[in-house]
Amino acid sequence: MAKAILLAATLLASVGAQEPIVQEFTVQSTDGTSIHGQADLPSGGKPRVAVVMSAGTGLFDRDVRFGASGTERDRLFKDLAMRFTARGLAAVRYDRRGVNFGKSGAELLDKPVSGSSTTQSQRDDLNAVYRWALAKQGLGARCVILLGHSEGTLHIARLAESGAPAPLAVIGLGAVGISPLETVRWQISGRDAYSLEQMDADGDGRVTKSEVEARWKQTPSSFAGTITPLLPPDGQAWTPEQIAAVRGAQATAYGLHKTAALNLADDAPYPNADTPMAKASWWKSWFTDAASPATMLARWKVPVFLHWGTVDSQTAPHLQEPPLRAALGNNARITIHPDKGHGLGDGALLGPIDVAIADRIADEAAQAARSCR
Numbered sequence: 001m002a003k004a005i006l007l008a009a010t011l012l013a014s015v016g017a018q019e020p021i022v023q024e025f026t027v028q029s030t031d032g033t034s035i036h037g038q039a040d041l042p043s044g045g046k047p048r049v050a051v052v053m054s055a056g057t058g059l060f061d062r063d064v065r066f067g068a069s070g071t072e073r074d075r076l077f078k079d080l081a082m083r084f085t086a087r088g089l090a091a092v093r094y095d096r097r098g099v100n101f102g103k104s105g106a107e108l109l110d111k112p113v114s115g116s117s118t119t120q121s122q123r124d125d126l127n128a129v130y131r132w133a134l135a136k137q138g139l140g141a142r143c144v145i146l147l148g149h150s151e152g153t154l155h156i157a158r159l160a161e162s163g164a165p166a167p168l169a170v171i172g173l174g175a176v177g178i179s180p181l182e183t184v185r186w187q188i189s190g191r192d193a194y195s196l197e198q199m200d201a202d203g204d205g206r207v208t209k210s211e212v213e214a215r216w217k218q219t220p221s222s223f224a225g226t227i228t229p230l231l232p233p234d235g236q237a238w239t240p241e242q243i244a245a246v247r248g249a250q251a252t253a254y255g256l257h258k259t260a261a262l263n264l265a266d267d268a269p270y271p272n273a274d275t276p277m278a279k280a281s282w283w284k285s286w287f288t289d290a291a292s293p294a295t296m297l298a299r300w301k302v303p304v305f306l307h308w309g310t311v312d313s314q315t316a317p318h319l320q321e322p323p324l325r326a327a328l329g330n331n332a333r334i335t336i337h338p339d340k341g342h343g344l345g346d347g348a349l350l351g352p353i354d355v356a357i358a359d360r361i362a363d364e365a366a367q368a369a370r371s372c373r
Contacts, residue, residue, distance in 0.1 A: 019043075020081070022041075023139070024036075029121065037093055037095060039092045042086070050092050054152035054156060058096075059096060061096070062094055064093070068350040073352035084365055096117070098113030117278040117282060130146065130167075149173045166301070170302060173361070175306050176293050179291055180289040188257055191221055195230070199230075207238040209237065212230050223348035301331065303368055309342065312348070
């Protein structure tokens, strides 16, 4: 217990905040499902601006545990929330539908509810929380900033496409800028070949065993945590032809994944009945949805702060950033962080978010909040 108190005190000191005031809430989504969450308020009382946070893919509760440090900082949204409240902003975060906050094991999921999730329901759940944050009978914030991580940025883009009122600003971490279809296709059939090419330190087209050993951890494919599949098949070097063969073989694998997904019944639990996180229609959408999130998000003429890491294993910035920059024009505020991953930390996939980056994100929110009228 003493260690836990000391850790909490250290974390609070690191962000310069007192313990936030917690306001629990429950809202009804469009289909009547109850969505639960909390607003963290600065000690001075209700602020004018709230940051509503939308998580990425996974059975996340409001804290969004997505880190590998074994510390409280692995709770990405809780960590960011403390930084927002330290700057006088409210932080609004919510549990994915059907996920019971603070529970684990058999008590984690309300399976009929967690298995009801679709692309539309996730957008609607976010919309319900967004409206609560603005409503006088809810939080009563004057302005809202929407923050999304990974797929959470898709929910925000779809909210913009639906005609929802524009927020004060948007913050995207590991954002999705190309279509869901293109994103998953790269994850399945493009990531490893791209990573191998990134290991070619001398640019001669061959990737030697020593180059792999020296550079594999600075590539998206390091998310798997093993070097073995990346070592040259002959023990010496990858040739350009062999890397092209990897790309071709994984394109075939992508086709098999797509066929298997499209053969699922839309209402089937995904990935299975024991731990359902969505209907299979949600998974199928990653193989069929060619719509541009960048174009959707551009419907809102507001500042959009975007952050990626160069070794992001899920939403590689060399693919995701260009369409967002083109669509958003002068509204885009883009930062690509060297040697950081999808969680904006030191790993290609998981966080915690680098402390300096987390503080920068909070500072950007505070900067945007100054324009609230």
